[in-house]
Amino acid sequence: MKETIVEIDHISYRYEREQVLEDIHLSIPKGAYLAIVGPNGSGKSTLIKLLLSLLKPQQGRILLFGEEIEKFKDWQKVGYVSQKANSFNSGFPATVYEVVASGLTKKLGLFRFLKKEDKQKIMEAVASVDMLPFLNRNIGELSGGQQQRIFIARALVSNPELLILDEPTVGVDAKNVKNFYDMLENLNKKWGITLLLVTHDISAISDKVTHVACLNKHLHFHGESKEYELFKNDEMSFVYGHDIHLLTHDHDHHHGGTNQ
Protein backbone atom coordinates (compact mmCIF):
# COMPACT_ATOMS: atom_id res chain seq x y z
CA MET A 1 0.00 0.00 0.00
CA LYS A 2 1.15 3.53 -0.71
CA GLU A 3 2.25 5.80 2.07
CA THR A 4 -0.49 8.09 3.35
CA ILE A 5 0.55 11.74 3.42
CA VAL A 6 -2.56 13.22 4.97
CA GLU A 7 -5.08 11.45 7.16
CA ILE A 8 -8.13 13.45 8.17
CA ASP A 9 -9.89 11.42 10.79
CA HIS A 10 -13.53 12.31 11.47
CA ILE A 11 -13.01 16.03 11.75
CA SER A 12 -15.72 18.47 12.75
CA TYR A 13 -15.28 22.21 12.91
CA ARG A 14 -17.50 25.09 13.88
CA TYR A 15 -16.91 28.83 14.00
CA GLU A 16 -18.66 30.65 16.84
CA ARG A 17 -22.11 30.36 15.33
CA GLU A 18 -21.80 28.11 12.36
CA GLN A 19 -21.05 24.42 11.95
CA VAL A 20 -18.87 24.35 8.84
CA LEU A 21 -17.46 20.83 8.64
CA GLU A 22 -19.06 17.69 9.95
CA ASP A 23 -17.40 14.33 10.36
CA ILE A 24 -14.96 14.63 7.49
CA HIS A 25 -12.93 11.53 6.83
CA LEU A 26 -10.39 11.68 4.08
CA SER A 27 -6.91 10.45 3.28
CA ILE A 28 -4.41 11.40 0.63
CA PRO A 29 -1.91 8.81 -0.61
CA LYS A 30 1.58 9.79 -1.69
CA GLY A 31 1.72 10.99 -5.26
CA ALA A 32 -2.00 11.73 -5.51
CA TYR A 33 -3.45 14.77 -7.23
CA LEU A 34 -6.59 15.42 -5.23
CA ALA A 35 -9.15 18.05 -6.15
CA ILE A 36 -11.48 19.25 -3.40
CA VAL A 37 -14.55 20.76 -4.97
CA GLY A 38 -17.56 22.46 -3.46
CA PRO A 39 -19.58 25.64 -3.74
CA ASN A 40 -18.60 28.91 -2.06
CA GLY A 41 -18.93 28.66 1.69
CA SER A 42 -18.80 24.87 1.70
CA GLY A 43 -15.86 24.82 4.10
CA LYS A 44 -13.00 24.14 1.67
CA SER A 45 -10.72 26.89 2.96
CA THR A 46 -11.60 25.96 6.52
CA LEU A 47 -10.47 22.41 5.88
CA ILE A 48 -7.20 23.71 4.44
CA LYS A 49 -6.66 25.93 7.48
CA LEU A 50 -7.16 22.90 9.70
CA LEU A 51 -4.56 21.03 7.66
CA LEU A 52 -2.10 23.89 8.08
CA SER A 53 -2.78 24.05 11.80
CA LEU A 54 -4.06 27.62 11.49
CA LEU A 55 -7.27 26.36 13.13
CA LYS A 56 -7.83 23.51 15.58
CA PRO A 57 -10.69 21.04 15.05
CA GLN A 58 -13.22 20.59 17.86
CA GLN A 59 -13.47 16.92 17.03
CA GLY A 60 -11.34 14.39 15.27
CA ARG A 61 -7.66 14.38 14.51
CA ILE A 62 -5.30 15.02 11.64
CA LEU A 63 -2.13 13.14 10.78
CA LEU A 64 0.50 14.68 8.52
CA PHE A 65 3.15 12.30 7.24
CA GLY A 66 1.94 9.84 9.85
CA GLU A 67 2.38 12.24 12.75
CA GLU A 68 -0.24 13.95 14.90
CA ILE A 69 -0.56 17.52 13.67
CA GLU A 70 0.09 19.01 17.13
CA LYS A 71 3.48 17.32 17.19
CA PHE A 72 4.29 17.83 13.52
CA LYS A 73 7.37 20.01 13.05
CA ASP A 74 8.48 19.47 9.46
CA TRP A 75 6.39 22.25 8.00
CA GLN A 76 8.86 22.78 5.19
CA LYS A 77 7.46 19.54 3.72
CA VAL A 78 4.15 21.31 3.21
CA GLY A 79 3.88 24.03 0.57
CA TYR A 80 0.87 26.34 0.60
CA VAL A 81 -0.52 28.70 -1.99
CA SER A 82 -3.38 30.68 -0.53
CA GLN A 83 -6.39 32.37 -2.03
CA LYS A 84 -4.30 35.28 -3.19
CA ALA A 85 -6.71 38.15 -2.70
CA ASN A 86 -6.89 37.51 1.03
CA SER A 87 -3.41 37.70 2.26
CA PHE A 88 -1.05 39.84 0.26
CA ASN A 89 -0.53 43.55 -0.23
CA SER A 90 0.09 44.08 -3.94
CA GLY A 91 1.97 47.33 -3.37
CA PHE A 92 4.58 45.50 -1.33
CA PRO A 93 8.08 46.56 -2.39
CA ALA A 94 9.71 43.15 -2.84
CA THR A 95 11.28 41.53 -5.87
CA VAL A 96 10.32 38.14 -7.21
CA TYR A 97 13.64 36.84 -5.89
CA GLU A 98 12.93 38.13 -2.38
CA VAL A 99 9.42 36.70 -2.33
CA VAL A 100 10.58 33.25 -3.43
CA ALA A 101 13.47 33.38 -0.95
CA SER A 102 10.95 33.90 1.86
CA GLY A 103 9.75 30.36 1.18
CA LEU A 104 12.98 29.13 2.77
CA THR A 105 12.38 30.92 6.10
CA LYS A 106 11.24 27.87 8.02
CA LYS A 107 13.65 25.47 6.40
CA LEU A 108 16.68 27.62 7.19
CA GLY A 109 15.62 28.21 10.77
CA LEU A 110 16.19 31.14 13.12
CA PHE A 111 19.35 33.25 12.82
CA ARG A 112 20.41 31.53 9.57
CA PHE A 113 21.17 33.29 6.33
CA LEU A 114 20.89 32.31 2.68
CA LYS A 115 23.85 30.31 1.42
CA LYS A 116 25.05 29.84 -2.13
CA GLU A 117 23.14 26.63 -2.66
CA ASP A 118 19.97 28.29 -1.36
CA LYS A 119 20.33 30.95 -4.01
CA GLN A 120 20.65 28.18 -6.56
CA LYS A 121 17.43 26.63 -5.26
CA ILE A 122 15.63 29.95 -5.56
CA MET A 123 16.68 30.27 -9.20
CA GLU A 124 15.55 26.71 -9.89
CA ALA A 125 12.16 27.30 -8.29
CA VAL A 126 11.65 30.46 -10.32
CA ALA A 127 12.76 28.63 -13.46
CA SER A 128 10.34 25.77 -12.78
CA VAL A 129 7.40 28.19 -13.10
CA ASP A 130 8.96 29.85 -16.16
CA MET A 131 9.46 33.21 -14.49
CA LEU A 132 13.23 33.67 -14.58
CA PRO A 133 13.08 36.80 -16.77
CA PHE A 134 11.11 38.51 -14.00
CA LEU A 135 13.52 37.71 -11.18
CA ASN A 136 14.27 41.33 -10.29
CA ARG A 137 10.82 42.78 -10.90
CA ASN A 138 8.73 43.99 -8.02
CA ILE A 139 5.94 41.52 -7.30
CA GLY A 140 3.29 44.24 -7.68
CA GLU A 141 4.32 44.82 -11.29
CA LEU A 142 3.23 41.32 -12.37
CA SER A 143 -0.17 40.16 -13.58
CA GLY A 144 -2.39 38.03 -11.35
CA GLY A 145 -1.39 34.84 -13.12
CA GLN A 146 2.31 35.65 -12.93
CA GLN A 147 2.01 36.47 -9.24
CA GLN A 148 0.34 33.14 -8.66
CA ARG A 149 3.26 31.40 -10.37
CA ILE A 150 5.64 33.20 -8.06
CA PHE A 151 3.66 32.00 -5.06
CA ILE A 152 3.96 28.48 -6.36
CA ALA A 153 7.71 28.97 -6.72
CA ARG A 154 7.80 30.23 -3.15
CA ALA A 155 6.01 27.06 -2.05
CA LEU A 156 8.31 24.85 -4.15
CA VAL A 157 11.60 26.33 -3.06
CA SER A 158 11.74 24.29 0.14
CA ASN A 159 11.16 21.06 -1.82
CA PRO A 160 7.78 20.25 -0.27
CA GLU A 161 6.33 16.77 -0.61
CA LEU A 162 2.80 18.08 -0.34
CA LEU A 163 1.58 21.20 -2.12
CA ILE A 164 -1.76 22.71 -1.06
CA LEU A 165 -3.41 25.26 -3.34
CA ASP A 166 -6.58 27.10 -2.36
CA GLU A 167 -8.41 28.32 -5.49
CA PRO A 168 -5.18 29.40 -7.14
CA THR A 169 -6.76 30.47 -10.41
CA VAL A 170 -9.10 33.11 -9.01
CA GLY A 171 -8.14 36.33 -10.79
CA VAL A 172 -6.12 34.52 -13.48
CA ASP A 173 -7.40 35.01 -17.01
CA ALA A 174 -8.77 32.02 -18.88
CA LYS A 175 -5.88 31.73 -21.30
CA ASN A 176 -3.37 31.38 -18.51
CA VAL A 177 -5.52 29.05 -16.45
CA LYS A 178 -4.78 26.22 -18.85
CA ASN A 179 -1.02 26.83 -18.70
CA PHE A 180 -1.30 26.95 -14.98
CA TYR A 181 -2.96 23.56 -14.74
CA ASP A 182 -0.46 22.06 -17.16
CA MET A 183 2.28 23.25 -14.88
CA LEU A 184 0.60 21.66 -11.84
CA GLU A 185 0.22 18.38 -13.70
CA ASN A 186 3.88 18.49 -14.48
CA LEU A 187 4.78 19.01 -10.82
CA ASN A 188 2.70 16.00 -9.90
CA LYS A 189 3.85 13.66 -12.65
CA LYS A 190 7.46 14.64 -13.08
CA TRP A 191 8.44 15.65 -9.58
CA GLY A 192 6.10 13.34 -7.72
CA ILE A 193 4.73 16.11 -5.53
CA THR A 194 1.44 15.24 -3.89
CA LEU A 195 -1.08 17.93 -4.79
CA LEU A 196 -4.19 19.09 -2.99
CA LEU A 197 -6.09 21.56 -5.14
CA VAL A 198 -9.16 23.40 -3.90
CA THR A 199 -11.42 24.67 -6.63
CA HIS A 200 -15.04 25.35 -7.38
CA ASP A 201 -14.58 24.63 -11.04
CA ILE A 202 -13.70 21.03 -11.59
CA SER A 203 -14.45 20.92 -15.30
CA ALA A 204 -11.04 22.42 -16.09
CA ILE A 205 -9.13 19.68 -14.35
CA SER A 206 -11.36 16.61 -14.11
CA ASP A 207 -9.21 14.69 -16.58
CA LYS A 208 -5.96 15.57 -14.83
CA VAL A 209 -6.57 14.78 -11.17
CA THR A 210 -6.27 11.30 -9.71
CA HIS A 211 -8.71 11.80 -6.82
CA VAL A 212 -11.72 13.96 -6.15
CA ALA A 213 -13.45 14.97 -2.93
CA CYS A 214 -16.78 16.81 -2.98
CA LEU A 215 -17.32 18.91 0.07
CA ASN A 216 -20.33 20.74 1.33
CA LYS A 217 -20.12 20.66 5.09
CA HIS A 218 -20.18 16.89 4.75
CA LEU A 219 -17.96 14.93 2.46
CA HIS A 220 -20.23 13.76 -0.34
CA PHE A 221 -17.78 11.87 -2.37
CA HIS A 222 -14.19 10.86 -2.00
CA GLY A 223 -12.42 8.51 -4.33
CA GLU A 224 -10.50 8.11 -7.50
CA SER A 225 -11.47 10.34 -10.34
CA LYS A 226 -12.67 7.44 -12.54
CA GLU A 227 -15.31 6.51 -9.99
CA TYR A 228 -16.16 10.14 -9.68
CA GLU A 229 -17.26 10.22 -13.33
CA LEU A 230 -19.99 7.71 -12.47
CA PHE A 231 -20.90 9.39 -9.23
CA LYS A 232 -21.15 12.74 -10.94
CA ASN A 233 -23.94 11.63 -13.20
CA ASP A 234 -26.40 10.56 -10.58
CA GLU A 235 -25.56 11.90 -7.17
CA MET A 236 -23.70 15.03 -8.09
CA SER A 237 -26.87 16.88 -8.77
CA PHE A 238 -27.77 16.30 -5.14
CA VAL A 239 -24.79 18.30 -3.97
CA TYR A 240 -24.62 20.91 -6.61
CA GLY A 241 -27.38 21.17 -9.09
CA HIS A 242 -27.35 19.74 -12.58
CA ASP A 243 -23.90 20.69 -13.54
CA ILE A 244 -21.03 21.27 -11.23
CA HIS A 245 -20.23 24.33 -13.25
CA LEU A 246 -23.50 25.99 -12.49
CA LEU A 247 -23.53 25.13 -8.89
CA THR A 248 -23.15 28.51 -7.30
CA HIS A 249 -25.74 30.08 -9.54
CA ASP A 250 -28.10 27.17 -9.51
CA HIS A 251 -28.33 26.51 -5.84
CA ASP A 252 -31.72 28.00 -5.05
CA HIS A 253 -33.25 26.80 -8.22
CA HIS A 254 -32.00 23.32 -7.49
CA HIS A 255 -33.55 23.19 -4.04
CA GLY A 256 -36.86 24.22 -5.47
CA GLY A 257 -36.48 21.43 -8.00
CA THR A 258 -35.95 18.59 -5.57
CA ASN A 259 -38.87 19.49 -3.38
CA GLN A 260 -41.36 18.72 -6.06
Next chain:
Amino acid sequence: MIAGLLEYEFLQNAFLTGLLIGLVAPLIGVFIVVRRLSLIADALSHVTLAGIAASLFLAKKWSLFAGLNPLYLGMAFSVMGSLFIEKLRSVYKHYQELAIPIILSGGIGLGVIFISLADGFNTDLFSYLFGSVSAVSRIDLIIIFIISFLVILLIFLLYKELFLLSFDEEHAKASGIAAKSVHFIFILMVALVIAASMRIVGILLVSSLMTLPVAASIRIAKGFKQTIFYSILFGELSVLGGLMISYYLDLAPGGTIVMIAVAILIVTIMFKKWNIVRAKSN
Protein backbone atom coordinates in the same frame (compact mmCIF):
# COMPACT_ATOMS: atom_id res chain seq x y z
CA MET B 1 28.40 74.06 13.03
CA ILE B 2 31.59 72.01 12.61
CA ALA B 3 33.42 74.28 15.02
CA GLY B 4 30.45 74.18 17.34
CA LEU B 5 30.44 70.41 17.22
CA LEU B 6 33.97 70.24 18.52
CA GLU B 7 33.33 72.83 21.14
CA TYR B 8 29.92 72.12 22.63
CA GLU B 9 28.96 68.80 24.13
CA PHE B 10 25.26 69.47 23.63
CA LEU B 11 25.81 69.77 19.89
CA GLN B 12 27.72 66.50 19.82
CA ASN B 13 24.92 64.81 21.73
CA ALA B 14 22.29 66.14 19.38
CA PHE B 15 24.28 65.28 16.29
CA LEU B 16 25.07 61.70 17.33
CA THR B 17 21.52 61.10 18.56
CA GLY B 18 20.25 62.41 15.25
CA LEU B 19 22.56 60.08 13.39
CA LEU B 20 21.17 57.12 15.34
CA ILE B 21 17.49 57.89 15.01
CA GLY B 22 17.91 58.89 11.37
CA LEU B 23 18.85 55.25 10.93
CA VAL B 24 16.57 53.28 13.26
CA ALA B 25 13.35 55.24 12.84
CA PRO B 26 13.14 54.67 9.04
CA LEU B 27 14.52 51.12 9.44
CA ILE B 28 11.70 50.02 11.71
CA GLY B 29 9.42 52.36 9.76
CA VAL B 30 9.78 50.23 6.62
CA PHE B 31 8.18 47.29 8.41
CA ILE B 32 5.52 49.54 9.95
CA VAL B 33 4.55 51.02 6.60
CA VAL B 34 4.39 47.79 4.60
CA ARG B 35 2.33 46.17 7.34
CA ARG B 36 -0.03 49.16 7.22
CA LEU B 37 0.54 49.90 10.89
CA SER B 38 1.57 53.56 10.48
CA LEU B 39 -1.06 54.77 12.89
CA ILE B 40 0.30 52.59 15.66
CA ALA B 41 3.36 54.83 15.73
CA ASP B 42 1.09 57.81 16.26
CA ALA B 43 -0.85 56.12 19.03
CA LEU B 44 2.30 55.03 20.84
CA SER B 45 3.92 58.44 20.62
CA HIS B 46 0.96 59.91 22.48
CA VAL B 47 1.24 57.22 25.11
CA THR B 48 4.90 58.11 25.44
CA LEU B 49 3.83 61.70 26.03
CA ALA B 50 1.70 60.53 28.93
CA GLY B 51 4.73 58.75 30.39
CA ILE B 52 6.88 61.81 30.06
CA ALA B 53 4.24 64.07 31.57
CA ALA B 54 3.90 61.57 34.43
CA SER B 55 7.64 61.66 34.99
CA LEU B 56 7.76 65.47 34.97
CA PHE B 57 4.86 65.55 37.38
CA LEU B 58 6.56 63.12 39.77
CA ALA B 59 9.78 65.08 39.57
CA LYS B 60 7.96 68.26 40.47
CA LYS B 61 6.04 66.83 43.41
CA TRP B 62 8.62 64.55 44.97
CA SER B 63 12.28 65.39 45.03
CA LEU B 64 12.99 61.66 45.05
CA PHE B 65 12.11 61.62 41.35
CA ALA B 66 13.79 64.88 40.48
CA GLY B 67 16.79 63.24 38.87
CA LEU B 68 14.78 60.66 36.93
CA ASN B 69 15.25 60.85 33.18
CA PRO B 70 11.73 61.23 31.70
CA LEU B 71 12.79 58.88 28.90
CA TYR B 72 12.50 55.89 31.24
CA LEU B 73 8.84 56.40 32.08
CA GLY B 74 8.18 57.41 28.49
CA MET B 75 9.64 54.12 27.33
CA ALA B 76 7.77 52.16 29.96
CA PHE B 77 4.47 53.74 28.91
CA SER B 78 5.23 53.16 25.25
CA VAL B 79 5.96 49.48 25.82
CA MET B 80 2.84 49.06 27.97
CA GLY B 81 0.83 50.86 25.31
CA SER B 82 2.12 48.48 22.65
CA LEU B 83 1.13 45.47 24.73
CA PHE B 84 -2.28 46.98 25.26
CA ILE B 85 -2.71 47.56 21.53
CA GLU B 86 -1.94 43.89 20.89
CA LYS B 87 -4.48 42.88 23.51
CA LEU B 88 -7.13 45.13 21.94
CA ARG B 89 -6.33 43.84 18.48
CA SER B 90 -7.01 40.29 19.62
CA VAL B 91 -10.21 41.31 21.41
CA TYR B 92 -11.54 43.22 18.37
CA LYS B 93 -10.44 40.70 15.75
CA HIS B 94 -12.67 42.16 13.10
CA TYR B 95 -12.05 45.82 13.99
CA GLN B 96 -8.33 45.76 14.60
CA GLU B 97 -7.89 49.42 13.72
CA LEU B 98 -10.12 50.32 16.70
CA ALA B 99 -7.15 49.66 18.98
CA ILE B 100 -5.44 52.78 17.65
CA PRO B 101 -7.98 55.51 18.52
CA ILE B 102 -8.55 53.83 21.87
CA ILE B 103 -4.86 53.95 22.76
CA LEU B 104 -4.34 57.35 21.18
CA SER B 105 -7.11 59.07 23.09
CA GLY B 106 -6.20 57.19 26.25
CA GLY B 107 -2.64 58.45 25.91
CA ILE B 108 -3.68 62.05 25.34
CA GLY B 109 -6.20 61.94 28.17
CA LEU B 110 -3.68 60.61 30.61
CA GLY B 111 -1.03 63.05 29.37
CA VAL B 112 -3.30 66.04 29.81
CA ILE B 113 -4.17 64.98 33.36
CA PHE B 114 -0.52 64.71 34.34
CA ILE B 115 0.25 68.05 32.68
CA SER B 116 -2.48 69.78 34.61
CA LEU B 117 -1.37 68.08 37.86
CA ALA B 118 2.12 69.43 37.20
CA ASP B 119 0.58 72.92 36.86
CA GLY B 120 0.66 73.18 33.10
CA PHE B 121 3.30 73.36 30.44
CA ASN B 122 6.90 74.10 31.13
CA THR B 123 9.88 74.29 28.83
CA ASP B 124 10.85 70.70 29.56
CA LEU B 125 7.55 69.37 28.33
CA PHE B 126 7.68 71.70 25.38
CA SER B 127 11.02 70.27 24.31
CA TYR B 128 9.53 66.77 24.32
CA LEU B 129 6.52 67.86 22.31
CA PHE B 130 8.44 69.48 19.50
CA GLY B 131 11.94 68.15 19.92
CA SER B 132 15.01 70.03 20.93
CA VAL B 133 18.70 70.08 20.19
CA SER B 134 19.94 71.67 23.33
CA ALA B 135 18.01 69.34 25.65
CA VAL B 136 19.76 66.11 24.62
CA SER B 137 21.98 64.96 27.45
CA ARG B 138 24.84 62.46 27.43
CA ILE B 139 22.60 60.00 29.28
CA ASP B 140 19.93 60.42 26.59
CA LEU B 141 22.55 59.68 23.97
CA ILE B 142 23.66 56.52 25.77
CA ILE B 143 20.10 55.25 26.20
CA ILE B 144 19.34 55.93 22.56
CA PHE B 145 22.56 54.25 21.50
CA ILE B 146 21.65 51.09 23.40
CA ILE B 147 18.14 51.02 21.94
CA SER B 148 19.44 51.58 18.42
CA PHE B 149 22.03 48.85 18.77
CA LEU B 150 19.42 46.39 20.03
CA VAL B 151 16.97 47.23 17.28
CA ILE B 152 19.55 46.93 14.50
CA LEU B 153 20.81 43.63 15.87
CA LEU B 154 17.30 42.16 16.20
CA ILE B 155 16.28 43.26 12.73
CA PHE B 156 19.46 41.76 11.33
CA LEU B 157 18.92 38.45 13.10
CA LEU B 158 15.18 38.21 12.47
CA TYR B 159 15.20 39.69 8.97
CA LYS B 160 13.81 36.59 7.20
CA GLU B 161 11.03 36.17 9.72
CA LEU B 162 10.13 39.87 9.76
CA PHE B 163 10.05 39.94 5.98
CA LEU B 164 7.76 36.92 5.77
CA LEU B 165 5.49 38.24 8.50
CA SER B 166 5.24 41.60 6.77
CA PHE B 167 4.71 40.25 3.30
CA ASP B 168 2.12 37.63 4.11
CA GLU B 169 1.00 37.14 7.68
CA GLU B 170 -1.15 34.10 6.98
CA HIS B 171 1.66 32.41 5.13
CA ALA B 172 4.05 33.18 7.96
CA LYS B 173 1.74 31.40 10.38
CA ALA B 174 1.10 28.51 8.00
CA SER B 175 4.80 27.98 7.41
CA GLY B 176 5.33 27.07 11.04
CA ILE B 177 7.60 29.93 12.13
CA ALA B 178 7.10 31.52 15.54
CA ALA B 179 5.02 34.32 13.98
CA LYS B 180 3.49 35.46 17.28
CA SER B 181 6.80 35.87 19.05
CA VAL B 182 8.35 37.67 16.10
CA HIS B 183 5.40 40.06 15.94
CA PHE B 184 5.68 40.66 19.67
CA ILE B 185 9.37 41.51 19.43
CA PHE B 186 8.57 43.79 16.52
CA ILE B 187 5.96 45.75 18.47
CA LEU B 188 8.36 46.13 21.39
CA MET B 189 10.99 47.50 19.04
CA VAL B 190 8.49 50.01 17.65
CA ALA B 191 7.70 51.20 21.17
CA LEU B 192 11.38 51.64 22.03
CA VAL B 193 12.28 53.46 18.82
CA ILE B 194 9.41 55.87 19.32
CA ALA B 195 10.58 56.69 22.81
CA ALA B 196 14.14 57.11 21.54
CA SER B 197 13.27 59.33 18.59
CA MET B 198 11.11 61.85 20.36
CA ARG B 199 14.05 63.60 22.06
CA ILE B 200 15.05 65.15 18.74
CA VAL B 201 11.91 65.34 16.60
CA GLY B 202 9.37 65.57 19.38
CA ILE B 203 6.40 63.39 20.16
CA LEU B 204 4.14 65.03 17.66
CA LEU B 205 6.50 64.34 14.77
CA VAL B 206 7.95 60.95 15.65
CA SER B 207 5.66 58.98 13.37
CA SER B 208 6.53 61.17 10.40
CA LEU B 209 10.21 60.30 10.74
CA MET B 210 9.20 56.63 10.62
CA THR B 211 6.90 56.95 7.63
CA LEU B 212 7.92 59.85 5.34
CA PRO B 213 11.35 58.50 4.31
CA VAL B 214 9.72 55.12 3.66
CA ALA B 215 6.94 56.67 1.61
CA ALA B 216 9.58 58.35 -0.56
CA SER B 217 11.70 55.21 -0.80
CA ILE B 218 8.81 53.00 -1.94
CA ARG B 219 8.36 55.29 -4.95
CA ILE B 220 11.77 54.57 -6.39
CA ALA B 221 13.13 51.36 -4.84
CA LYS B 222 13.32 47.94 -6.45
CA GLY B 223 12.82 45.27 -3.86
CA PHE B 224 12.75 45.27 -0.09
CA LYS B 225 16.45 45.65 0.69
CA GLN B 226 16.64 48.68 -1.58
CA THR B 227 13.54 50.10 0.11
CA ILE B 228 15.33 49.83 3.44
CA PHE B 229 18.48 51.40 2.01
CA TYR B 230 16.74 54.45 0.55
CA SER B 231 14.57 54.88 3.63
CA ILE B 232 17.64 55.12 5.82
CA LEU B 233 19.37 57.41 3.34
CA PHE B 234 16.38 59.76 3.26
CA GLY B 235 16.04 59.53 7.04
CA GLU B 236 19.66 60.54 7.58
CA LEU B 237 19.43 63.33 5.02
CA SER B 238 16.35 64.71 6.78
CA VAL B 239 17.73 64.49 10.29
CA LEU B 240 21.22 65.80 9.60
CA GLY B 241 20.03 68.45 7.14
CA GLY B 242 17.28 69.47 9.55
CA LEU B 243 19.65 69.74 12.51
CA MET B 244 22.09 71.86 10.51
CA ILE B 245 19.47 74.23 9.12
CA SER B 246 17.65 74.58 12.41
CA TYR B 247 20.95 75.36 14.14
CA TYR B 248 21.87 78.15 11.74
CA LEU B 249 18.42 79.62 11.31
CA ASP B 250 17.37 79.00 14.90
CA LEU B 251 14.28 76.97 13.95
CA ALA B 252 12.59 74.08 15.76
CA PRO B 253 14.65 71.02 14.77
CA GLY B 254 11.71 68.59 14.72
CA GLY B 255 9.73 70.72 12.32
CA THR B 256 12.75 71.39 10.09
CA ILE B 257 13.59 67.67 9.91
CA VAL B 258 10.06 66.76 8.95
CA MET B 259 9.86 69.50 6.32
CA ILE B 260 13.02 68.17 4.68
CA ALA B 261 11.50 64.69 4.68
CA VAL B 262 8.39 66.13 3.02
CA ALA B 263 10.57 67.87 0.43
CA ILE B 264 12.36 64.60 -0.35
CA LEU B 265 9.00 62.88 -0.73
CA ILE B 266 7.84 65.53 -3.20
CA VAL B 267 11.04 65.20 -5.19
CA THR B 268 10.66 61.42 -5.48
CA ILE B 269 7.06 61.81 -6.63
CA MET B 270 8.13 64.30 -9.30
CA PHE B 271 11.10 62.15 -10.24
CA LYS B 272 8.80 59.21 -10.91
CA LYS B 273 6.40 61.36 -12.93
CA TRP B 274 9.26 62.83 -14.91
CA ASN B 275 10.57 59.32 -15.62
CA ILE B 276 7.18 58.18 -16.87
CA VAL B 277 6.84 61.21 -19.13
CA ARG B 278 10.33 60.64 -20.47
CA ALA B 279 9.64 56.95 -21.09
CA LYS B 280 6.50 57.84 -23.01
CA SER B 281 8.16 60.41 -25.23
CA ASN B 282 10.93 57.97 -26.20
